[in-house]
Amino acid sequence: MTSPNDPSRRRFLTSSAIGGLTLVAGAGVGEAMAAGDDNLPPNVPEWMKTLGPGVTANPYGNPSAYEKNTIRRNVPWLTATEESSINFTPLHELDGIITPSGLCFERHHGGVPDIDPEQHRLMIHGLVDRPLIFTMADLMRFPSVSRIHFLECPANGGMEWKGAQMAGVQFSHGMVHCCEWTGVKLSTLLAEVGVKKSAKWILAEGADAAAMTRSIPLAKAMDDIIVCYSQNGERIRPENGYPLRLLVPGWEGNVNIKWLRRIKVGDQPWHHREETSKYTDLMPDGKARQFTFVQEANSVITSPCPEKPLKHGKGFYEIRGIAWSGYGRIKKVDISTDGGMNWRSAELQGPVLSRCLTRFRLPLQWDGRPLLLQSRAADDSGYVQPSIEALRKVRGFNSIYHKNSIHTWRVRPDGEVENVQIA
Known part of the structure; x- marks a missing residue:
């Protein structure tokens, strides 16, 4: 555990990259109130001045109204009707x-x-x-x-x-x-x-x-x-x-x-x-594989991503993502910030279970230069997530299923994130 007096911890807490609390404390009470929000310290926020709904007001329970954008979404052009369609999990909004x-x-x-x-x-x-x-x-x-x-x-x-x-x-x-x-x-x-x-x-x-x-x-x-x-x-x-x-x-x-x-x-x-x-999986020679049951090792960075850009400018961030494999447990995840030229081992967040999502993370001190972020997972069977080039050599370009290749996000100097593909 990091000591409260650890110099690295003090530098982290006082870094301007944290924004929010540090900036308000440094600006002073007058400047904070000038921001136009009467609920900020040192004021007592309005929700502390009245009673809220009772314990049976919502018998089942719903997410906070402030989380209304954390929902499944579909792609309207993907299928002809919603009765035979798919929607998508908001991975970028989830933890654990x-x-x-x-x-x-x-x-x-x-x-x-x-x-x-x-x-x-x-x-x-x-x-x-x-x-x-x-x-x-x-x-x-x-x-x-x-x-x-x-x-x-x-x-x-x-x-x-x-x-x-x-x-x-x-x-x-x-x-x-x-x-x-x-x-x-x-x-x-x-x-x-x-x-x-x-x-x-x-x-x-x-x-x-x-x-x-x-x-x-x-x-x-x-x-x-x-x-x-x-x-x-x-x-x-x-x-x-x-x-x-x-x-x-x-x-x-x-x-x-x-x-x-x-x-x-x-x-x-x-x-x-x-x-x-x-x-079935259509192969380059025109044949199709069937009974390709196992979902092979895969991973993706969920922050930063297009929905979660580096919006606070230069400074400290944590690269976060998920990995999984139908063969068993995730053993290792490597992260590259330069499109696969160099790799660093990420920390796996417990629990690490068989055939289960596994969280990974890696600290990033961003200097504002462009990044090409990638993650590469390996499982305890020895399988390593392939590049898109390696996958295409085996499967070609006409398949639909089992695309588990390394994925790339490009981080621009303004912090916005784009989906790109590099061999």
């Missing part, structure tokens, strides 16, 4: 690793169904000994688990395969969130129905208008998949799958079926009409 339930990005294929949990059922059938239908009450009687994991759409960043396009981190990387999920392990339910020896895959189906379905290997189902009914300590929000969804840690978001109603056990993946179209 838990994404509030109301800010988790949404991806729908047929809009959000309004499901009565009393009438909702989960069917498990196919290559099983005892096909069963579970009510929500049935499911909640099984032993429960809680896990913190990220969930990411494989198209996150996909609009930038051919070049920088989106004007902020919310739109370049906002198809990811991280929550605490609670439910029953799928392996527990599969043990209840008895899986036949010939089984190798499951088909999961949602209760939305699209009847969204995905094939998932049985090995993953028996490993760490959770059939979830709660998110961040409360029942899952409707847009995130109420009353029941799959959580498939570290894998493509589209296999995390929302509004889960059916699981069919089989001996091969489904390629006929019973499964909706899979997400």
Whole structure:
């Protein structure tokens, strides 16, 4: 811990880069009041002079009205209708690793169904000994688990395969969130129905208008998949799958079926009409990869970014960001301020969990010169986040999914931040 008498700490606290409190204290009471705000010291602010609303005025609770801009946003031109579209998490406004339930990005294929949990059922059938239908009450009687994991759409960043396009981190990387999920392990339910020896895959189906379905290997189902009914300590929000969804840690978001109603056990993946179209990766030779389930290591700097410029001028700042990997834990994040010529190791902020967002930070003493900010993550499997040039050598320019390359923000001398792409 830094001592209160540490010279470096004193220099930090007295630096003009901190602005606010230092400037007011240095200017004197008269100058502070001249700013036209009667709520500033030494005055008693107006909110201390009257009683506020009572304890039941807002039974559920809402964010402060002063945080009204911390919301999900969509891109109107991205899809034809909102019922089959996506919105984005405001990563630049968040701290820690838990994404509030109301800010988790949404991806729908047929809009959000309004499901009565009393009438909702989960069917498990196919290559099983005892096909069963579970009510929500049935499911909640099984032993429960809680896990913190990220969930990411494989198209996150996909609009930038051919070049920088989106004007902020919310739109370049906002198809990811991280929550605490609670439910029953799928392996527990599969043990209840008895899986036949010939089984190798499951088909999961949602209760939305699209009847969204995905094939998932049985090995993953028996490993760490959770059939979830709660998110961040409360029942899952409707847009995130109420009353029941799959959580498939570290894998493509589209296999995390929302509004889960059916699981069919089989001996091969489904390629006929019973499964909706899979997400595939178009390769340079015209072939397409499928079943590219794992979301590989990725990272992005969330401050500074286009939405969070260096608006206080020269001085001290902290570079902050997030990293994640579907292979496991983030082991290291390096940061470059010169477009990848030189790198420094960032500090990882605990907790560092498997298949979970990890916060990183690095001090920056900015002298006003232009910067090219990049972050590069490595996980405990040995995977290192690639450059866009390295990714294109393997995948080409025509893909949409799994763009996890190193991202670049350009900081201009005026402190504004732009999205750029350098090889």
